Amino acid sequence: MTDRILITGTGMVTAAGIGMDACWQTLLRGESCIGPLTLWDAAGMASQIAGQVSGDPDVPAQLGPYPVVGRPMTFGVSAALEAMAQAGLDATLDIPPSRRAVVAAGGFDDQMLVMMARGVDTILPSGEYSFESVDADSLVSAMQGAETLREMARYSQVQLMQAVAHEAGAQQALLVSTACAGGSTALGDAISMIRRGEVDMVVCVGVDTLITREMMGGFCNLTALSTRNDAPEKASRPFDGDRDGFVMGEGAAALVLEREDLALARGARPLAEFAGFGYSADAYRLTAPHPEGTGMALAMERALSDAAMAPEEIDNVNAHGTSTAANDSAETAAIRAVFGQHADKLCLSATKSMIGHLIHGAGAVGAAVAVRTIQEQTVHPTANYETLDPACDLDVVPDGPRSTSVDGVLVNAFGFGGQNASLVFRRWSGAA
Amino acid sequence: MTGERLLVTGIGAVTWNGLGVEAVGRALNGGAATFPSEETSEGQSVPIGRVGRLRDTDAASFYPRWGQLDTYSRYGFSAARMALEESGILAQEGGRDRIGVLLGTAFGCIEENQRFDRYEVEDGVVRGASPLVFKGTVDNAPAGWIAVAWKLQGPNATFVSGDGAALEALWSAEGLLRANRAEALVVGGVERFVDLHLRLRRRDASRQGETLSEGSGVAIVEREDAFLRRGGDLAEVRAELVGVARTTGQLGDALPSALKGLGVSLGDVGLVSVASPSEDELLSELGNALPERVELVADKVRLGEFHGAWGGVALCAALYRLGASGAGWNGRPHAVVHAFGEGRENFFAVLREVSGR
Numbered sequence: 001m002t003d004r005i006l007i008t009g010t011g012m013v014t015a016a017g018i019g020m021d022a023c024w025q026t027l028l029r030g031e032s033c034i035g036p037l038t039l040w041d042a043a044g045m046a047s048q049i050a051g052q053v054s055g056d057p058d059v060p061a062q063l064g065p066y067p068v069v070g071r072p073m074t075f076g077v078s079a080a081l082e083a084m085a086q087a088g089l090d091a092t093l094d095i096p097p098s099r100r101a102v103v104a105a106g107g108f109d110d111q112m113l114v115m116m117a118r119g120v121d122t123i124l125p126s127g128e129y130s131f132e133s134v135d136a137d138s139l140v141s142a143m144q145g146a147e148t149l150r151e152m153a154r155y156s157q158v159q160l161m162q163a164v165a166h167e168a169g170a171q172q173a174l175l176v177s178t179a180c181a182g183g184s185t186a187l188g189d190a191i192s193m194i195r196r197g198e199v200d201m202v203v204c205v206g207v208d209t210l211i212t213r214e215m216m217g218g219f220c221n222l223t224a225l226s227t228r229n230d231a232p233e234k235a236s237r238p239f240d241g242d243r244d245g246f247v248m249g250e251g252a253a254a255l256v257l258e259r260e261d262l263a264l265a266r267g268a269r270p271l272a273e274f275a276g277f278g279y280s281a282d283a284y285r286l287t288a289p290h291p292e293g294t295g296m297a298l299a300m301e302r303a304l305s306d307a308a309m310a311p312e313e314i315d316n317v318n319a320h321g322t323s324t325a326a327n328d329s330a331e332t333a334a335i336r337a338v339f340g341q342h343a344d345k346l347c348l349s350a351t352k353s354m355i356g357h358l359i360h361g362a363g364a365v366g367a368a369v370a371v372r373t374i375q376e377q378t379v380h381p382t383a384n385y386e387t388l389d390p391a392c393d394l395d396v397v398p399d400g401p402r403s404t405s406v407d408g409v410l411v412n413a414f415g416f417g418g419q420n421a422s423l424v425f426r427r428w429s430g431a432a
Numbered sequence: 433m434t435g436e437r438l439l440v441t442g443i444g445a446v447t448w449n450g451l452g453v454e455a456v457g458r459a460l461n462g463g464a465a466t467f468p469s470e471e472t473s474e475g476q477s478v479p480i481g482r483v484g485r486l487r488d489t490d491a492a493s494f495y496p497r498w499g500q501l502d503t504y505s506r507y508g509f510s511a512a513r514m515a516l517e518e519s520g521i522l523a524q525e526g527g528r529d530r531i532g533v534l535l536g537t538a539f540g541c542i543e544e545n546q547r548f549d550r551y552e553v554e555d556g557v558v559r560g561a562s563p564l565v566f567k568g569t570v571d572n573a574p575a576g577w578i579a580v581a582w583k584l585q586g587p588n589a590t591f592v593s594g595d596g597a598a599l600e601a602l603w604s605a606e607g608l609l610r611a612n613r614a615e616a617l618v619v620g621g622v623e624r625f626v627d628l629h630l631r632l633r634r635r636d637a638s639r640q641g642e643t644l645s646e647g648s649g650v651a652i653v654e655r656e657d658a659f660l661r662r663g664g665d666l667a668e669v670r671a672e673l674v675g676v677a678r679t680t681g682q683l684g685d686a687l688p689s690a691l692k693g694l695g696v697s698l699g700d701v702g703l704v705s706v707a708s709p710s711e712d713e714l715l716s717e718l719g720n721a722l723p724e725r726v727e728l729v730a731d732k733v734r735l736g737e738f739h740g741a742w743g744g745v746a747l748c749a750a751l752y753r754l755g756a757s758g759a760g761w762n763g764r765p766h767a768v769v770h771a772f773g774e775g776r777e778n779f780f781a782v783l784r785e786v787s788g789r
Binding site: 098107158161162171172173174175176177178179181185189192195196198214218219221222278279280281282283284285286287294295298302306415416417418419420 | 528529532533540548566567569570571572573575576577579580582583584585586587588589590591592593594600604607608613678680773774777
């Protein structure tokens with residue numbers, strides 16, 4: 001049995017497009033997808049901009065017994081089905097259901113929570129409600145059928161996990177909620193399940209759609225969001241000297257992980273090797289990273305150690321790069337601490353510069369982008385990097401896509417709460 | 433992975449019966465009759481294991497920001513405090529970058545989210561909402577607070593896969609420790625219910641007869657090499673964690689399969705704590721699969737339904753029984769703690785008495 005774990009499928013839905021190809025092409029163009037928020041009337045909000053998904057993913061109305069409703073579930077299902085299709089994975093594949101798993105990352109379904117907070121008194125007995133939501137009808141209908149609070153509060157995430165498990169023919173399913181590090185935590189647990197010999201393949205999905213009045217209002221309270229409402233395409237500017245906060249995004253990304261020997265035996269095409277992961281905590285504050293990035297550095301060091309790779313073997317870092325003053329300088333310090341002089345040879349990609357911050361989906365998006373970066377041997381640019389911040393002096397590829405040799409990519413995701421997770425992907429070099 | 437033994441070196445619990453594992457023990461000994469009850473708006477008296485806004489004077493005196501913690505976070509924090517103190521791990525010199533926190537919950541931060549979502553957004557911000565409320569709107573808040581308070585920079589994650597979440601955290605902890613990615617982990621479950629739980633419960637026929645509880649159960653799980661290196665005394669260890677198994681299928685098949693996978697003979701098991709709301713149901717489903725002298729318990733009857741915290745609380749209950757008996761579990765070296773995961777999944781944590789205790 002090989003120790004190697006391969007990625008054999010990826011899928012994505014973000015403001016950059018529906019589908020991995022569409023997203024990648026937009027990212028290569030360095031095209032900001034941040035625009036005025038239109039999901040609801042944002043007049044009066046301090047931040048009125050977001051990375052919204054345009055259009056509707058083409059997904060089945062139902063997967064087995066699970067109706068596909070609501071934005072989180074729709075995006076997650078779309079990304080998962082795309083990744084599974086690329087991997088050639090379906091319920092008929094010759095892998096026992098007990099050897100397949102789904103690991104999802106998602107927080108609460110905030111639309112549900114708002115309904116519960118404001119309208120549950122009327123929803124439960126009579127079906128009446130008053131809630132401003134693009135999916136209000138379908139969500140309320142689903143909620144009326146819910147019998148437990150868990151079904152309601154985590155409706156989309158639990159339904160997503162179960163629907164994807166049904167479609168993948170998987171008996172094991174796991175849901176993690178580690179805020180902005182959630183997608184990466186899910187991938188770390190997914191690779192652990194395979195390494196421990198418990199399963200042979202895992203479909204991993206990270207999703208979030210927190211572009212709600214309440215969540216954005218909360219982040220505005222913390223002055224964490226960009227208020228560059230007059231120039232939304234310029235608002236998300238990770239590592240730039242004029243950054244003023246992050247921009248909320250939405251969407252999902254999915255990856256299929258498989259044991260190398262089994263993937264090759266069934267003729268799956270390896271996209272990249274998933275080489276390692278590392279977790280840590282800042283142990284500093286819940287709402288801000290340690291200014292020197294000590295916890296971030298620990299996560300990166302642990303991921304490299306797990307992958308048995310030297311810092312010099314990494315060519316590209318898909319940065320957490322949120323465009324907040326605190327994160328970007330701390331992350332730069334952490335990268336310098338881990339990589340030393342090699343930090344100046346690294347290319348950084350800040351995907352959030354174009355699509356905003358997907359919270360639980362962010363780590364999974366970073367991972368899928370990392371895999372594509374290795375496949376294409378091209379690093380996408382970081383948008384809106386115009387002014388040098390001395391505290392953020394790494395090469396963020398500001399001038400367009402860069403064709404270069406990319407053998408190793410490190411992906412960072414750092415959570416609200418102080419949780420950090422880093423992942424390492426490596427170019428697949430042939431069967432072990 | 434290594435063959436290094438994993439030791440449970442401290443436990444802590446927050447339940448309706450008070451702080452600490454002794455309070456869990458009193459509830460076990462008192463039986464269902466000790467359950468507190470509350471009157472509903474319809475005038476019915478219903479048993480309910482409510483903790484409410486927790487006051488932990490020891491936590492408050494230790495941590496100046498205790499007042500900032502939401503109730504959900506307080507439960508996990510307080511249980512962790514007790515477990516950490518018992519383990520003695522904080523007395524060791526050096527950094528804590530290889531000590532982490534893994535917690536499980538089903539409902540997580542729902543109370544703070546609901547609180548927050550009731551505020552009105554005006555003039556671009558959430559009017560009247562303290563930023564402290566927003567801090568509590570993530571499921572990983574308790575794990576974050578614990579890490580911050582004790583400067584624990586090891587792995588930190590929160591699992592939200594329903595009633596099996598705490599044992600899922602323990603499953604993940606086992607992997608991280610055996611792979612030597614951490615020396616010790618604060619592991620367990622936390623649950624805080626909101627009034628909506630009670631209202632929905634009345635709609636759910638399958639939940640009738642259950643008694644809802646809230647609180648936390650936490651254990652410190654350490655690698656034996658790290659424990660001995662810091663001068664730990666095996667005589668003070670609670671138990672060994674043999675492992676955590678995930679299996680699917682009916683309990684009667686799943687339990688033997690889990691034990692086989694962990695290399696434990698059914699004949700060496702003296703206690704099986706199953707996540708069933710009824711011992712009658714339990715016996716009919718599992719009883720025939722077990723040899724004599726295995727004590728089958730459904731501690732939810734005595735402690736309540738803790739949902740995602742169940743695995744942590746049940747672990748504390750099993751270890752309380754070991755401490756009380758002084759000779760294994762019914763004279764045998766192993767105990768099994770069970771929780772239901774998603775779908776047809778079962779989690780089984782297997783404990784072994786440590787010789788020399």
